[in-house]
Amino acid sequence: MSGTNGQVAHLDAVEKPERGLHSLTVRDFRNIESASLSFCNGLNLVHGENGSGKTSLLEAIYCLGRVRSFRTHHADQPIRYGQSAYQLVGQIVAQGGKLLPLGIERSGTGLTVHFNSEPVRRLSDLAGNFPVQILSADTTSIFNGGPRFRRQTLDWALFHVEHSYRELWQRYSRALRQRNAALRTQSATRLIRIWDEELLDAAVGIDRLRREYLEELSVLLSTELVALLPGMEVRLRYQSGWPASITLSEALAANLEKDRAQASTQYGVHRSDFQLQANNHEVSGHCSRGQQKTLLVAFLLAQVRLQHSRRTPLGAFLLDDLSSELDVLAQRRVLQALQELGVQVFVTQIAGDSVDPADWGEFRAFHVEHGTVHEVL
Ligand SMILES: Nc1ncnc2c1ncn2[C@@H]1O[C@H](COP(=O)(O)OP(=O)(O)OP(=O)(O)O)[C@@H](O)[C@H]1O
Ligand SMILES: [Mg+2]
Incomplete structure (x- = not known):
């Protein structure tokens, strides 16, 4: 990252965080029966047809970080139809690059959370382990x-x-x-x-x-x-x-x-x-709808920058259906800002070609089809 003004230079002084999600195992979450995936620290691009399960994968990552969905207030709604519970187990990159397991099991009757192999009793005790942010059409607007x-x-x-x-x-x-x-x-x-x-x-x-x-x-x-x-x-x-x-x-x-x-x-x-x-x-x-979306992006980016300046960096930023949510300028700006800040990013889109991975040191692509997720090698 080049320091061209005071603010960027200040961010330069903050070492890039080693935070994020190293791997994730999903069981019976929405239309994903089972998946076991490893991610990179940079850009993770998820593509697939409408209804394939892209948003469901982001929702699973979000649920791991926040222990709630961004799509519904009904905690058991993501349980795959016909099943009694979903399980999510992630390896979280903690400070210093150490990997720590975070696991969630949600059934119709309750929730069990484990962090670093210990049961978690108060969800507020989880704060800071894997903070995730999302931009999606389902995110209720702050406006x-x-x-x-x-x-x-x-x-x-x-x-x-x-x-x-x-x-x-x-x-x-x-x-x-x-x-x-x-x-x-x-x-x-x-x-x-x-x-x-x-x-x-x-x-x-x-x-x-x-x-x-x-x-x-x-x-x-x-x-x-x-x-x-x-x-x-x-x-x-x-x-x-x-x-x-x-x-x-x-x-x-x-x-x-x-x-x-x-x-x-x-x-x-x-x-x-x-x-x-x-x-x-x-x-x-x-503001127009498009301006409101762009304003929301600016608001979320400002939050990410503030978190970084306080040395409490974001774990991952999830961008659902990026190209339909934002114009090209805003897409570039948000990706560039997150890349400079060293935030792990997950982007979903229908076609796999509107985001240029060339700017990213680390990049992985995933394809989703009928709830089955594969890394594209
Ligand atoms: N609890 C559930 N159990 C099983 N399938 C579900 C459940 N909830 C939703 N689905 C189905 O999961 C599928 C994937 O939905 P998802 O929103 O993840 O697709 P998507 O790839 O993001 O599609 P789009 O490109 O249209 O945004 C949908 O067909 C939906 O009907
Ligand atoms: Mg979707």
Whole structure:
């Protein structure tokens, strides 16, 4: 990578990460009955006809990293029809290049996760082992989805880049659950407000880290947009989850009777949101569909760059149906950026020829046919 400006030079200083997915064994996931594949650290290109199983392969990789699908909220939906469970076992490239096994078994009745041969009890303990990102038509847009989706986007990113965030988030969630339980049982005010101190303490930390993250992201996003959508100015605006004119402590006190009536806490960081404005307009009403996709790419790339600058690099970036999602300029830009950052990439497309593997030091191609995946040698 050549250092032509300050930002690129800075990234040059960060050694290319040894992260990613070394190999994967899939059993009974969607239309893939069984597959055993080894990947390279660079570009992994997956092609095949419509309905062959390309997105299913990416979904399996995503499920391994995030223990949930990007296509459905029904956790057992990917189990192959007629089967009772799916299994995914990957060899994850950990820091220092060490390979560690990560295994998931999902049946209609439950989930079992093993990392490095130990059972994993709390999924938040898995964070950072194999962080994956996806761009696909199924990805709910950060522009059109509800606040919950944007909060998840923020939380997922912060779990990786801020070590203190997970603990704050767990403390906040616990205090909120207890406070809501006290509201539901119509407890005395004293027994409700007993949780406020813990809630407020964790909320202050979460609020600060989210604001700092979005400020940093906003700078990186603007840089991406210079190349991808010249002339578009985007603002990221964070909303705390309580009225801006008062503190959370005041909001909780003032709203106690309403909280009692609704049996839940109305104000707090569990209600926060952020908005993206393009040229001072709402993105969903102002930008074309193509611009929204490009903006999403810029947003995801900015996130990847931020992760790298904090030395918590991404495990793999999955690009589903790349050529139908993006124009040629955006396709080139996203692939070039990921290549420079040393991120492992998986790309699916119907024909195998619109991505040029020449720029990639490491490249592997796979062909999918009726759920059978073969490496093309
Ligand atoms: N739980 C399941 N069990 C078995 N097959 C399934 C299951 N869920 C979906 N399928 C089938 O898996 C097949 C592959 O779907 P997939 O979305 O992976 O194809 P694709 O190669 O990405 O196609 P496209 O090019 O159209 O995006 C489809 O025919 C679909 O009907
Ligand atoms: Mg597909």
